[in-house]
Amino acid sequence: MIANVLTIAGTDPTGGAGIQADIKAISALGAYAMSAITAVVAQNTQGVRCFTAMDAGLVADQIDAVFEDVRVDAVKIGMVANGEISRVIAERLTLHGARNIVFDPVMIASSGDSLVDRDALRALRDHLIPLATVITPNLPEAATLLKCSNAWTQERLHAAMEELLLMGSKWVLLKGGHLSESDESTDLLLGPDGEPRRYPAPRIDTPNDHGTGCTLSSAIAALLPYFPVPEAVARAKTYLHGALIASHQLSVGEGRGPVHHFHALWPAPLEKAGE
Incomplete structure (x- = not known):
């Protein structure tokens, strides 16, 4: 049976991040x-211009409309x-007995712009x-959650995971992409x-990480209905790695472009006439 996955997040009109x-x-x-x-966010590959949060009651109504009609096998939460x-999302998900919840605590956009109050x-x-x-x-984001310095050592990474786990989630995936010296x-x-489980991948030299x-x-949310957390994470990481490698096939924006989400499904790009 095909899993139904609900994402709760903000928008990106250029399609590289958020709900899209x-x-x-x-x-x-x-x-x-x-x-x-x-939230409706005015952003592109070069940064966030502004955003307007939805009325909390409208967010609740959207969530209720889905759960009252559709079997929901997993939920991804992004920008709140x-x-x-935040409180309304927690209330409605608890009421509906949501499972397989993946929370990406989006607080700062790739451009450095703040996305929460x-x-x-x-x-x-x-x-x-x-x-x-x-x-x-x-x-x-981990440094913000833990109210600590954003200076990291291997010892601090492992201690931070334990501290984050104490906040109540079942699993913590601490993403190490910002360790640029590696x-x-x-x-x-x-x-x-x-x-602790490690998921290494060669760093890809690309500006397309939006x-x-x-x-x-x-x-991860799409895979959790089918696999335990460690395997879902491994498969999701492999998928993202492929999307980063193929990102050069896209030509979207003048800033930090998107990854190629459909790299395994779309045919090789055709050349435009005259090129």
């Missing part, structure tokens, strides 16, 4: 994608925008993280068995 990237990743991995929008929306940070710590099957912070991009997973966090977390 989530839908692409979920679809590319063979699941049926559904969405509830938390403010504390009221102060109240949202407290609310996601108190209400969303404890609901999650797995959370997927990158290093700057030739590898290694993500670390820690769960209830207390055994929406990588959205894509990875959505891929």
Whole structure:
């Protein structure tokens, strides 16, 4: 049976991140994608211009509309925008008994722009993280959650995973892509068995990394109905690696372009007439 996956997040009109990237990743991995929008974001490959958060009641209505009609096998949560929306999401997911929840604590866009307010940070710590099957912070997000320096050593990475796990999620995937001095991009997973797992991949020299966090977390959500967390993470990481490698086939924007979500499904690109 094909899994139904709900993504709860903000938008990206250029299609590389947010709800649009989530839908692409979920679809590319063979699941049926559904969405509830938390914020309308004016952004492109060069940065975020502004955003407007949805009314929390409207977010609740979107979530209810899905759960009251459709079997939901997994949920991905991305940008929550403010504390009221965070609390409403937690309330509705609890009411509907949501499972396989992947929370990507989106607080800062790839461009460095802030995507949440102060109240949202407290609310996601108190209400969303404890609901999650797995959370997927990158290093700057982990530093924000833990209120610590964004300077990392291997010892600090392992300690941070344990501290993040104490916030209540079942698993923590700490993404190591911001460790730029390494030739590898290694993500670390820690769960209830207390055994750290490493997911190394060669670092890809590409400017096309817009929406990588959205894509990875959505891929995990699409795979969780079929695989245990460690295998879902491994398969999602392989998928993202392929999407990064193939990203040069796209020509989207003048800044940090998107990954190629459909790299395994689309035929090789054709040349335009006259080229």
